[in-house]
Amino acid sequence: MADYFSMDKNALLQEQAALQKEYDAFAAKGLKLDMSRGKPAPDQLDLSMPLLKMDDYMDEDGTDVRNYGALEGCTEARRFFAEILGTTIEETFVAGNSSLNMMYNMLDLGWRHGFPESPKPWKDCDTIKFLCPSPGYDRHFRVSESFGFELLMVPMLPTGPDMDVVEELVRDEAVKGIWSIPVYSNPDGYVYSDETVQRLAKMDAAAPDFRIFWDNAYGVHHLTEVAYACPNLLLACRAAGHENRALMFCSTSKVTFSGGGVGAMGASVQNVAAAAEYLFPMTICYDKINQLRHVRFLRKVGLENHMEKHAQMLRPKFGVVVDELHRQLDACGTIARWTEPKGGYFLSLFVPDGCAKRVVALCKQAGVVLTGAGAAFPYGVDPNDSHIRIAPTYPPIEELKTAAQLLCIATRLASVEKLLAAQPA
């Protein structure tokens, strides 16, 4: 192996032949591996099995959670998530099994009814634009896309979204919000800097009802001994005179069970009241039994201890992927770069421009499913066709090793193909 950029055509052809042989050997194995979604592995899910044996039903305030009522969540759950979100109980809404659904609902609230300071419902505006720090989370972008909003890409930096770009774009009053994953971002694993948070809170947005959808999905999902964190967005926004700007979300989908957990929102009292009013016709209440047992279970085992057990399972998986990337790609020159997150569920691999789709296709042909190239960008289109999201959490470590080997071979093969195509005829 040597720097591909220093190779002449013959050397590249030789490398291509060697890689093709390695690739064919993998393809012959009949692999069926999936690195496409950020799902916890079964051993992680096993950590929370005692939760399923808890039949607590009396809330701290004497409410029987087996019956109707308490749309904003049972008191103990509101108290618990308030601690996580850095809010008061009154600023905390505990919902159902899906924080994504709560985000969708808040966006729908703005769209159908408008927020307290909206000049009119967003549906009555000619154009609504949403800022999408990219690469980002495909399901966020899809929510705003489903409402017909125009999605504006903002480059992601290791400090968070490029705030120079954000501050420029929000001068347009059609820009009503921004998606954010502040801690261990999906997919880069970046943590927003203090400065980014302050600038988001303070910036002059032309839209009076501008909203930051702050999805702190991985806030307690550390992979190292350092518990990286961001300043509290609600407090920062309040200090800047924009307290209704912050809509903070978190969930236990990757703490306990994915799709069987509890989602919550932290926001100003006015936003929480608007949410409750909007949600009232939609449902009688959320599943408070699941809320209460989650709180009791996580208090009993200790959230930090519990997450450390997750980390013990995930660290070697991230390690295997990153090690293989180094082993195969370090010597090839700058054909690829990648992030090495300190937490969360993903890492980003950047291959040469124009090669991401080819790499994903090569992997797929050999039996390894990756997230579709472009998925982390608005409308599913990566303008550079360069980014691949790696989700190393679900496969067993041996399979992951195999998948990472194949991924690196495919990356090298696609890179060589590109260099060859650029050679003079």
Add this chain to the structure above:
Amino acid sequence: MADYFSMDKNALLQEQAALQKEYDAFAAKGLKLDMSRGKPAPDQLDLSMPLLKMDDYMDEDGTDVRNYGALEGCTEARRFFAEILGTTIEETFVAGNSSLNMMYNMLDLGWRHGFPESPKPWKDCDTIKFLCPSPGYDRHFRVSESFGFELLMVPMLPTGPDMDVVEELVRDEAVKGIWSIPVYSNPDGYVYSDETVQRLAKMDAAAPDFRIFWDNAYGVHHLTEVAYACPNLLLACRAAGHENRALMFCSTSKVTFSGGGVGAMGASVQNVAAAAEYLFPMTICYDKINQLRHVRFLRKVGLENHMEKHAQMLRPKFGVVVDELHRQLDACGTIARWTEPKGGYFLSLFVPDGCAKRVVALCKQAGVVLTGAGAAFPYGVDPNDSHIRIAPTYPPIEELKTAAQLLCIATRLASVEKLLAAQPA
């Protein structure tokens, strides 16, 4: 006691004085009773406690329900609810803890996107009208009201909505749907006749995307040994060439836990596919852990046996109320009539026109909260101010007896007041 209509003014004044004395005695007791909502009592909730100790997580098809996936519900749950709804698995969507939320979503689907045969989304229509058989369920009416629809009252008969009126109204293409609780209707406890179901299925609706929101909330909630039922609406609609017209719902909110149960929808494959497409941006999946344990628990104990235990608790409660109504009101002449349901959670009391609000206010002053007068009508307005919804399930039987006594006294007092007001000066 005698027929109030045969009393002269003096007799009425005597009766009023006697009733006022009785009423004051109740008011002095400092009662705090609530007959306002259809909630199961704690002993009913206790019946399902073993459910909370079930930690099953492997679906019959090998899916780990602790992880993401299966938006339409886990296979076992779809099979189970298909049996209840009389549908195939493919015609069955199993959702979260709230069937009301699923109804809301289906209405929002029509509003935002339109159904497969909609000329355009309902939001782009000048006027949308919805038929509200009344008295009916306030939360149904509120869903359609929250979308700004015009609510049209249809009289409820013991056979279901007055179909002559319905058939006339659906000739207006702005009429897009009808609310229905076909078995043990809320609040009357009526069961739709076979003819009503056939006429709903066959009628010529001007709107090609007309939808029947068929909330079979009490389909297994019998109070007698007869399991009253309706013909299968989806089959009837299919036979009439209108299979997309039927949207059937059910839930376990009053089988297991209220707000902690599972809701489901039965509909044509096309409707189920439209629902899944619409819901995709909104959530990753519903809580399949709760789905699976519900199915396993209810199969284990037997749904019929389980519901018979509920019935044993509810029968005496309905009995106490109905007995007291007979005891106090039979002799008073036709001041009141009421329904005596064979299942469900409610009964209707009709007091003299113009007296319902007064009766509810009298009860409230004496410490007994009833559902607000008019709540069972569109916009919360009973044009006759005559109807009171009685929810006898939640209070302990002794309290219920007291509340029923007071209710009857209040009914008689309000009736006497009305007769006195009509006396020549």
